Amino acid sequence: MPAALVNVPAKAKRGAIIEIKTLMSHVMEPGYRHTAAGDAIPRDIITSFTCRFNGAEIFRADLYPAIAANPFLSFFTTASESGRFEFEWIGDNGFVANASAVITVD
Secondary structure: OOOEEEEOOOEEOOOOEEEEEEEEOOOOEOOOOEOOOOOEOOOEOEEEEEEEEOOEEEEEEEOOOOOOOOOEEEEEEEOOOOEEEEEEEEEHHHOEEEEEEEEEEO
């Protein structure tokens, strides 16, 4: 089962710039390799990442075969109000993983 790690500050001052870090445990296969018998190993990658805050999309990334296994993403946003971050990873072969974190803004 894939494991998602998210790092979001529990508290922030209104207007502060905060860093959000995510790490998804996923065995990535780019689809370019072959077995010893010459058979192609099917592609199995995470193709997109989305972060929403209180339902509004604030960050999106499209990922391609060159992305590393266990992709780490870091980005910044402004703390404007208290709420919930929702993270979603989508990939090949029906892969979907979700995580969430809350922040209190003073």
